[in-house]
Amino acid sequence: xxxxxxxxxxxxxxxxxxxxxxxxxxxxxxxxxxxxxxxxxxxxxxxxxxxxxxxxxxxxxxxxxxxxxxxxxxxxxxxxxxxxxxxxxxxxxxxxxxxxxxxxxxxxxxxxxxxxxxxxxxxxxxxxxxxxxxxxxxxxxxxxxxxxxxxxxxxxxxxxxxxxxxxxxxxxxxxxx
Numbered sequence: 001x002x003x004x005x006x007x008x009x010x011x012x013x014x015x016x017x018x019x020x021x022x023x024x025x026x027x028x029x030x031x032x033x034x035x036x037x038x039x040x041x042x043x044x045x046x047x048x049x050x051x052x053x054x055x056x057x058x059x060x061x062x063x064x065x066x067x068x069x070x071x072x073x074x075x076x077x078x079x080x081x082x083x084x085x086x087x088x089x090x091x092x093x094x095x096x097x098x099x100x101x102x103x104x105x106x107x108x109x110x111x112x113x114x115x116x117x118x119x120x121x122x123x124x125x126x127x128x129x130x131x132x133x134x135x136x137x138x139x140x141x142x143x144x145x146x147x148x149x150x151x152x153x154x155x156x157x158x159x160x161x162x163x164x165x166x167x168x169x170x171x172x173x174x175x176x177x
Contacts, residue, residue, distance in 0.1 A: 004084050036053070038051070049075060051074050066096075069149065086108045089103060090152075151175055
């Protein structure tokens with residue numbers, strides 16, 4: 001089972017590129033160092049897959065920036081209209097308080113853990129793996145990296161309004177596709 005994104009790989013990558021160039025501090029990296037293309041061997045213009053790997057980057061425009069972002073995802077085009085992934089991980093982690101963690105995970109190969117789950121601080125949220133709809137109202141089947149980045153940036157700029165607070169996270173839920 002793959003996670004399907006209802007948009008073309010080029011549209012998805014354009015949205016990611018726009019976010020990265022405008023709102024994430026890539027430091028000495030540039031977009032081409034965090035987005036890697038693999039092309040079909042028989043056709044150098046046809047994309048086989050795209051790896052998006054962002055490690056420990058911060059948002060540009062927030063007064064409170066004691067968080068880092070990690071994104072790890074491999075995308076595969078489906079025709080010209082959609083793309084898919086068999087695994088993604090979108091993470092926001094506090095510095096120096098690494099227990100301040102939100103990670104949206106999907107892995108089709110998981111057997112020990114739910115395929116879709118949210119990793120969070122167990123002391124705060126009651127469980128380390130939160131699953132929709134039992135433990136969270138965030139449906140990861142509606143998630144993508146751009147939505148996760150927007151949620152994370154909103155949380156970093158407004159840390160008192162927590163993404164995982166089911167009673168007060170309507171602004172975050174409205175971002176889901």
